[in-house]
Amino acid sequence: MTEKSLKRVSYTVLTGPAILIYAFIIIFPIVFSLSLSFTEWSGLDTPKLVGLEQYVRILTDPVFLHGLRNILLVVAVSIFGQIPLGFVLAYIIYRRLIVGGRFFETMIFLPITISAVVVAILWNQIFSPAGIYTALMRMIRDDPRYVLGIFESKTFAMVPILFIILWMYTGMYMVIYIANLQRISPSVIEAAIIDGATEGQILGRVILPSMVNIIFTTAVFAISGSLKSFDLIYAMTGGGPAHYTEVIAIYMYVNTFKYYNYGFGSAVSVVIVILSLGLIGLIQIIFRRFERMYEA
Amino acid sequence: MSSEIRQKNVGWNLAAYIIMIIFTVLTVGPLVWLLYSSVKPHFDIIRNVFGLPKTFYVQNYVQAWNLAHLGILMLNSIFYSTVATAITTLLALAAGYGFAKFKYKISGFFYFFFIMGLLITVHSVLVPLFVMETRLRIDDTRLGVILPYVAFGLPFSIYLATSYIRGIPDSLEAAAVIDGASYLRIFKDIIIPICTPVVATMLIFSFLANWNELIFVLTLTSKATLRSLPVGVLAFAGGKTRNYGLQFAVLVIATLPMIMFYVFSHNQLARGFAAGALKE
Structure with missing residues (x-):
């Protein structure tokens, strides 16, 4: 074998297995899913072509629209809750505004390691009539019969779930920001302090501009992560009561694996992908603006 | 001038501690509660939600x-x-x-x-x-x-x-x-x-x-x-x-x-x- 073909064979051996598995498990099913979404199929008979009918059905279904609203709430909490909070916490530790930053960092990061199923059941317990939230509220309100009724409200049923999402993931953003803050040269900050800059000025003029890129990256993570959110809500409420806490991923799961509407389920998953790409595109446009603002 | 800066910093530090401690208690509190409740029998958990375990109920x-x-x-x-x-x-x-x-x-x-x-x-x-x-x-x-x-x-x-x-x-x-x-x-x-x-x-x-x-x-x-x-x-x-x-x-x-x-x-x-x- 010549040197050239030897190199080519080695390349194939090295990269081939990963590419094959990836193509087989992810790329091929996505294409398959796209074509299934134009059909009506129960999984047993032959798929029947119905054009865009499934998409029309989805977009006119109030359950889907409520799920869409819920998932947008999750995206909003991730972007406007987790990211700023994570940043504040990271900043506090990075600037050593407190003693024992390492300890706090470790504790706040802890929920990331716990499975969403465990988190869901734990919080269900906390909110249950025999849970610490209920006990605390009974003490504060001096009402021994208090129980949490928020899940029965169509408008506010998502609030506890949004809080738990904040609880679970803020630590991850914090850790990412700490690592990136540490890459800012300390001499820049020292110089600013010598020039008499206040804490607020250091943050606004020195630190934030150099963090724009990483905040963008985490915003992308937040969006794709939010649209994937399934485990926590599925384990906590199953989307109930009466679809109040349903998100699109649960909607897809139930329609596919409980009602065997494979074509419909595929169409929902295509909608999820389009939505996720659309939101990420939007974020990209917004951050381009920011970048230009700082350059100017 | 310098005392003014120091005062400002004290404010920042205080705010920082409050935020950190609230967040840490919210994060770790539920987990600690889970851990010690897991060695309490069912009826003890219901009767006294916060109570520490009286015995170590390994069952x-x-x-x-x-x-x-x-x-x-x-x-x-x-x-x-x-x-x-x-x-x-x-x-x-x-x-x-x-x-x-x-x-x-x-x-x-x-x-x-x-x-x-x-x-x-x-x-x-x-x-x-x-x-x-x-x-x-x-x-x-x-x-x-x-x-x-x-x-x-x-x-x-x-x-x-x-x-x-x-x-x-x-x-x-x-x-x-x-x-x-x-x-x-x-x-x-x-x-x-x-x-x-x-x-x-x-x-x-x-x-x-x-x-x-x-x-x-x-x-x-x-x-x-x-x-x-x-x-x-x-x-x-x-x-x-x-x-x-x-x-x-x-x-x-x-x-x-x-x-x-x-x-x-x-x-x-x-x-x-x-x-x-x-x-x-």
Whole structure:
């Protein structure tokens, strides 16, 4: 074998297995899913072509629209809750505004390691009539019969779930920001302090501009992560009561694996992908603006 | 002037402490409550929610372990996580070496393909994957679980491996090529040893994701003997039992291995999360 073909064979051996598995498990099913979404199929008979009918059905279904609203709430909490909070916490530790930053960092990061199923059941317990939230509220309100009724409200049923999402993931953003803050040269900050800059000025003029890129990256993570959110809500409420806490991923799961509407389920998953790409595109446009603002 | 600055700083520090302490109490409080409630009998939990355990009620754990079949769930979780993590990491390193060091044009295309995978949700492939596995008769098998674990682990691991290996100077392997070493030999003897730090991150990261995974096992298996810890915990503590002591014991058993793992690997894990977002 010549040197050239030897190199080519080695390349194939090295990269081939990963590419094959990836193509087989992810790329091929996505294409398959796209074509299934134009059909009506129960999984047993032959798929029947119905054009865009499934998409029309989805977009006119109030359950889907409520799920869409819920998932947008999750995206909003991730972007406007987790990211700023994570940043504040990271900043506090990075600037050593407190003693024992390492300890706090470790504790706040802890929920990331716990499975969403465990988190869901734990919080269900906390909110249950025999849970610490209920006990605390009974003490504060001096009402021994208090129980949490928020899940029965169509408008506010998502609030506890949004809080738990904040609880679970803020630590991850914090850790990412700490690592990136540490890459800012300390001499820049020292110089600013010598020039008499206040804490607020250091943050606004020195630190934030150099963090724009990483905040963008985490915003992308937040969006794709939010649209994937399934485990926590599925384990906590199953989307109930009466679809109040349903998100699109649960909607897809139930329609596919409980009602065997494979074509419909595929169409929902295509909608999820389009939505996720659309939101990420939007974020990209917004951050381009920011970048230009700082350059100017 | 200087006293004014100091006063301002005291304000900042105070605010910082308040924020940090509130957040930490909110994070750790529920976990501490879970831990000590798990050794209280059911009626003690209901009667006195906050009360510390009067006795160490181990029966919760014994019963939970047997009733929820935690032994088999634990073994399955260990098996899936270990095998999938090992395969993902090895394949990702090999592919990362290929993409980073073989100057083929097509590498850029493949690499982009994998990076796009970071945005793909599991749910968008679930239906066809289920149909495919049923047709190939690998649904309800361990292979049928491990394959998607590997596939979904690859994008991030390849991303970590490729960006790390790109940073290794070309001269190192060029010398080996001149000495007549084969590429696979270089991969094994030079690349893998240099990659140790990033390999540690990849292993931890991928293991954690696999350990906590729910939906693949939920949809692709139906046999009780193939189910993993999250699926089993959901079925048991999320429905089958109304005994709070048992529920808490199950949650602790499912959580403790990862928390211990986390305490030991904290630095590496934190760095891994950060590395993922570093180079954009």
